[in-house]
Amino acid sequence: MRILVVGGGGREHALCWAIAGSPLCDKLYCAPGNAGIAQDAECVAIGADDVDGLVAFAKDKDIDLVVVGPEGPLVLGLVDRLEAENMRAFGPRANAAMLEGSKGFMKDLCARHGIASAAYGRFTDAEAAKAYIREQGAPIVVKADGLAAGKGVTVAQTVDEALSAVDQAMTDNAFGDAGAELVIEEFLDGEELSFFALVDGTHALPLAGAQDHKAVGEGDTGPNTGGMGAYSPAPSLTEELEAEVMENIIMPTVRGMAADGCPYTGVLYAGLMLTKDGPKLLEYNVRFGDPECQVLMMRLRSDIVPALVASCDGMLESFDLRWMDDTALTVVLAANGYPGSYEKGTEIKGLDTVAETGAMVFHAGTKAEGDKILATGGRVLNVTAYAPTIAEAQQNAYKAVDAIDWPDGFCRRDIGWRAINR
Ligand code: AMP
Ligand code: GLY
Numbered sequence: 001m002r003i004l005v006v007g008g009g010g011r012e013h014a015l016c017w018a019i020a021g022s023p024l025c026d027k028l029y030c031a032p033g034n035a036g037i038a039q040d041a042e043c044v045a046i047g048a049d050d051v052d053g054l055v056a057f058a059k060d061k062d063i064d065l066v067v068v069g070p071e072g073p074l075v076l077g078l079v080d081r082l083e084a085e086n087m088r089a090f091g092p093r094a095n096a097a098m099l100e101g102s103k104g105f106m107k108d109l110c111a112r113h114g115i116a117s118a119a120y121g122r123f124t125d126a127e128a129a130k131a132y133i134r135e136q137g138a139p140i141v142v143k144a145d146g147l148a149a150g151k152g153v154t155v156a157q158t159v160d161e162a163l164s165a166v167d168q169a170m171t172d173n174a175f176g177d178a179g180a181e182l183v184i185e186e187f188l189d190g191e192e193l194s195f196f197a198l199v200d201g202t203h204a205l206p207l208a209g210a211q212d213h214k215a216v217g218e219g220d221t222g223p224n225t226g227g228m229g230a231y232s233p234a235p236s237l238t239e240e241l242e243a244e245v246m247e248n249i250i251m252p253t254v255r256g257m258a259a260d261g262c263p264y265t266g267v268l269y270a271g272l273m274l275t276k277d278g279p280k281l282l283e284y285n286v287r288f289g290d291p292e293c294q295v296l297m298m299r300l301r302s303d304i305v306p307a308l309v310a311s312c313d314g315m316l317e318s319f320d321l322r323w324m325d326d327t328a329l330t331v332v333l334a335a336n337g338y339p340g341s342y343e344k345g346t347e348i349k350g351l352d353t354v355a356e357t358g359a360m361v362f363h364a365g366t367k368a369e370g371d372k373i374l375a376t377g378g379r380v381l382n383v384t385a386y387a388p389t390i391a392e393a394q395q396n397a398y399k400a401v402d403a404i405d406w407p408d409g410f411c412r413r414d415i416g417w418r419a420i421n422r
Contacts, residue, residue, distance in 0.1 A: 001305065004058055005030045005041065006078070007048050007069025010332075010364035010382040011290035014297040015067060015304075016040040017362070022305040031057065035373050036363025048073055055081045063087060067308060071287050074266075075101040075147060090308045092286050095262035099253075099284040103183040104145050106284050113256035115249055117281040120185035126170040129182050133162045139187035144169050146178030150226050155187065188282065190275040191418075193234055194292050195242075197250050197270075198307060200316040201263040204250050205307070208299055208323050209237030210292040211419065216339055218414045225339045226379055229415030231329040231390060232295040235422055236274060245272065245279055253284070265311055291330045294362050294382045298328035329393040329416050330384040331401055332364070333409045338378035346408035348373045348381070359385040359400030380409060390419050 001024050005016050013036045020028050020040040031054060033043030046053040049072045058066055066082055068074055068091035077094035091097075098105040110117040118141070123129035133140055142165035144152030152175050156162035162184075169179030192214075196207040210232040216222040249270060257264040269285040269292075288296070297304070301322040310316045335342035351373060354361050362384060365377020381404070385396035394416045401411055 001064040002027045004063045004066045008032045008034045010362045011293040012069040013037045013362040014294040018297040018304045022303045024305045034363045035366040035368040051078050071100050088312045091266040096264045097286045100286040103143050113252045118186040123182045129166045141185045143183045144175040144179040145181035148175040148178040188273040190273045193272045194289050195270040197268050198311045199264045199268050200311045200314045201265050203316040205316050208232050209234035227291050228332045228412045230291045230295050231416045235419050291382050294330045294384050295328040299324045326386045327390040327393045328386040329397050330382045331397045331411050331415050332379050333381040333411045334379050346375050348406040350405035353403045354400045357400040390416050
């Protein structure tokens with residue numbers, strides 16, 4: 001098969017690495033890719049949001065399967081456009097990608113189909129939003145409705161903080177059009193869990209669970225990021241909990257989306273809060289988590305390509321995937337200053353010594369310049385290791401981190417602490 005992966009982060013490197021290992025893959029392209037991905041795929045200089053460019057390339061190269069990594073092109077309708085050209089594409093169509101593209105859409109779906117989620121209101125008027133906040137009191141959560149690159153959520157501890165989040169979105173336009181509508185919702189307390197399922201429109205196949213660390217600082221403190229590290233399996237995801245999530249959250253969503261005329265295909269990523277009243281849905285993403293995908297791909301024993309094809313072709317019923325029992329853990333190396341402003345173009349050395357430690361480095365934001373590897377993003381490398389226990393996986397990952405020579409980057413030193421201290 002000729003396969004094209006769309007995207008250029010650590011998630012796409014992990015996907016390319018897994019797909020390149022499949023005997024079914026004859027040729028692998030990645031658009032736009034990065035310096036690490038170039039080891040597994042031929043990178044082509046087409047941006048992940050350049051829908052016209054991607055469709056033209058896929059047609060020209062006679063691609064058999066397009067795997068879309070990030071949410072942007074899904075919301076823009078890349079899968080619809082590829083299907084219109086009779087090409088197979090992994091990921092939801094635009095109307096189903098609304099599960100991530102509009103938080104209000106996702107909340108209304110939950111309300112209609114009885115899926116446990118925080119109580120909420122939708123607002124296009126700042127005064128009405130503020131009145132609701134004053135009535136509900138704090139803590140309370142203010143969310144921009146649309147895609148805001150992971151920045152549109154304020155978990156407000158006080159009413160004042162929530163009121164200024166409304167102004168930030170609606171008066172200062174901090175999130176552009178994405179903040180023209182707000183979802184304001186009940187604060188949920190508990191442990192967070194990322195749950196992934198492959199979906200083919202009708203059936204859903206649960207994948208392994210994972211947990212990520214969103215805060216930039218050790219002990220889960222400081223501002224939120226895209227994720228500073230992750231591990232899989234997640235000790236809190238028991239068999240009973242998986243069955244409960246499938247029955248009460250994932251399957252009602254799959255049936256509800258089909259009944260509403262927007263059947264879901266691709267990977268469905270449920271951000272869950274494990275509350276004392278049971279699991280509740282915080283959000284849906286219509287793609288793999290980043291960096292959760294990296295640990296999932298490391299643990300996957302089965303060939304991923306037939307699973308991706310089965311999701312596209314409506315063939316997931318009775319499909320099975322096998323996972324390593326070991327724990328995989330990934331540590332994100334980010335540019336100093338991230339998630340605030342940071343320098344680009346700094347040189348990373350020592351990557352060739354990592355292989356000796358047994359760890360794997362997925363590249364998230366790098367480019368090659370001659371023999372040099374340069375950092376191009378906020379999150380730059382995902383150092384990923386596995387071992388029979390999470391404590392050993394953590395040790396292995398940090399051993400590899402220490403082999404990398406990049407004074408302009410930093411990482412959290414406590415990835416996995418919650419699971420290790422359980
Ligand atoms: P989201 O983009 O909706 O996942 O929100 C980003 C982060 O905000 C989540 O990972 C949670 O840590 C936090 N969050 C979102 N919604 C809530 C909520 N209703 N209660 C508590 N925390 C929340
Ligand atoms: N790691 C969180 C996300 O991918 O949204």
